[in-house]
Amino acid sequence: MWLGASIVSEANNGFKWETKEFNGLDYVTLRSIKEFYYFDDIRYGSVITLEKTDVKMEVRPGSQQCRMNGVLFVLSHKVIDQNGRYFLSKTDLIKLVNPVLRPTHIHSARVFGIVVIDAGHGGKDPGSLGPYDNEKVYTLKIARLVRDILQSKGYRVVMTRDSDVFVSLANRVNIANKYKNAIFISIHFNSSDNAGASGIETFTISPVGVPHMGRGVRAGDFQTVPGNVMDSASIMLATAVHSRSLLYLSNDRSRNNFRMNDRGIKRARFDVLTGIKIPAILFEGGFLSNRVEARKVHTPAYQQALADAIARAVDVYRTSITRR
Ligand SMILES: [Zn+2]
Numbered sequence: 001m002w003l004g005a006s007i008v009s010e011a012n013n014g015f016k017w018e019t020k021e022f023n024g025l026d027y028v029t030l031r032s033i034k035e036f037y038y039f040d041d042i043r044y045g046s047v048i049t050l051e052k053t054d055v056k057m058e059v060r061p062g063s064q065q066c067r068m069n070g071v072l073f074v075l076s077h078k079v080i081d082q083n084g085r086y087f088l089s090k091t092d093l094i095k096l097v098n099p100v101l102r103p104t105h106i107h108s109a110r111v112f113g114i115v116v117i118d119a120g121h122g123g124k125d126p127g128s129l130g131p132y133d134n135e136k137v138y139t140l141k142i143a144r145l146v147r148d149i150l151q152s153k154g155y156r157v158v159m160t161r162d163s164d165v166f167v168s169l170a171n172r173v174n175i176a177n178k179y180k181n182a183i184f185i186s187i188h189f190n191s192s193d194n195a196g197a198s199g200i201e202t203f204t205i206s207p208v209g210v211p212h213m214g215r216g217v218r219a220g221d222f223q224t225v226p227g228n229v230m231d232s233a234s235i236m237l238a239t240a241v242h243s244r245s246l247l248y249l250s251n252d253r254s255r256n257n258f259r260m261n262d263r264g265i266k267r268a269r270f271d272v273l274t275g276i277k278i279p280a281i282l283f284e285g286g287f288l289s290n291r292v293e294a295r296k297v298h299t300p301a302y303q304q305a306l307a308d309a310i311a312r313a314v315d316v317y318r319t320s321i322t323r324r
Contacts, residue, residue: 020087022080025209027087030059030079037101048079048086055101061086065264068100071243072264076210095207099232100239109233109279109321114182115150115314116158116175118272119143120189123166128191130288132298135189136164142187142285145307150314158182173275177226183237183317184280185310186272189297191289198290199261200249202242203268203282204234212269225274233279236320238265240313241283248309249302258296258305260286279317283310 015036018029030050034042039050039057050057058067061081066073073096077089088097099106119139121127127135140161147157158179160172176184190197203213205227211217227234242265249258263284273280285306287293296302 019090020082022087025077026090027080028090028093030086030088033088033093033097044084044086057097057101059086059088066092066096068097069243071239071246072262073100074213074264074266076207076267091207091210095231096235099235103236103320106232106236106321108230109236110181111322112181112183112278112318114156114158114179116160116179116182116184116278117143117146117150118160118172118176118184118186119162120187122161122164125166128189128288130189130294130297131291132294135191135288138189138285138288138297138303139187140164141303142307142310145303146185146187146310149307149311153311153315155314169271170275172272176272176276176278176280179278182278183314184272184276184278185237185241185314186280186282187310188282188284190284190287192287193289195289195291197287198293199263200242200245200286201263201284202238202245202265203270203273203284204238204265205231205273205280206267206269207231210267213266221269225269226277227273227275227280229277230279233321234273234281235265237279237313237317238281240317240320241281241310244309244313244316245283245285245306248305248312256299256301256305258302260293260296 018032020027030048034050038052040052043049047058047060056069059079061079064075064078066075075092077092080087121136121139143159147159150157160175161167206212208224208228209222211221246262249260270282273282286297
């Protein structure tokens with residue numbers, strides 16, 4: 001069976017997937033997905049909606065956009081429309097849809113007690129330059145706030161840095177890989193030449209065969225990297241952090257509404273995602289190159305809401321993988 005152990009090892013023996021190959025890649029019909037996951041309904045249009053109790057999944061033919069329960073994901077491959085039959089890539093089925101719809105089936109996800117918090121940049125590396133402060137300042141502020149909350153909940157927290165020092169990417173990877181029952185959260189803020197660019201986005205490791213966001217496929221993309229061992233767990237962790245952040249920033253305790261643009265959950269081959277063997281994500285908490293956004297990021301209310309969201313997401317993730 002071509003779908004791999006993650007799906008067929010369960011009690012669905014005999015299920016017949018409708019499959020097809022396009023450009024050397026395996027795809028499966030949306031109708032198969034509807035049947036396999038027991039969706040009650042599928043509605044076709046410029047947006048295709050699959051729905052059942054508590055789950056709504058939306059895709060756009062010809063697009064890489066996918067929404068599951070309101071959270072935006074960027075698919076590894078576009079949804080294909082072939083004469084009114086719609087296809088999703090096998091990679092997106094196994095590496096995105098299945099872990100998000102059935103988190104308790106992620107066998108690689110382990111119970112964890114340690115959270116490695118990675119404040120991006122530091123020391124001689126300021127990261128993105130902002131009008132009020134630079135990225136390295138905000139990443140450390142948020143990291144410390146997250147640490148304090150997680151420690152009060154009983155987690156053990158490891159910081160890759162706790163002061164304004166330079167830590168190489170290789171060292172960040174080494175620190176994370178010392179721990180087995182742990183997860184890794186890297187905190188960053190964005191920058192763009194386009195002053196209007198805005199919003200939050202979350203990255204997890206690209207599955208095998210999928211390039212770094214925004215660039216073409218390279219030969220190395222077909223090799224399994226250490227980060228791929230945990231890629232299903234990582235997409236769950238990303239979903240928790242991304243969705244909580246959107247929620248908390250829209251409705252934080254001080255009644256601000258920071259209304260952040262949702263740029264989605266994306267795939268990348270950043271060094272920390274490639275090299276780390278525990279579930280790992282890289283979160284981008286807003287654009288310092290955007291003056292309006294930089295002002296939000298600079299406020300203590302924004303920083304606290306973001307830290308609360310990340311800490312809450314750790315609980316959400318833990319619950320989702322342990323409810324078996
Ligand atoms: Zn950064």
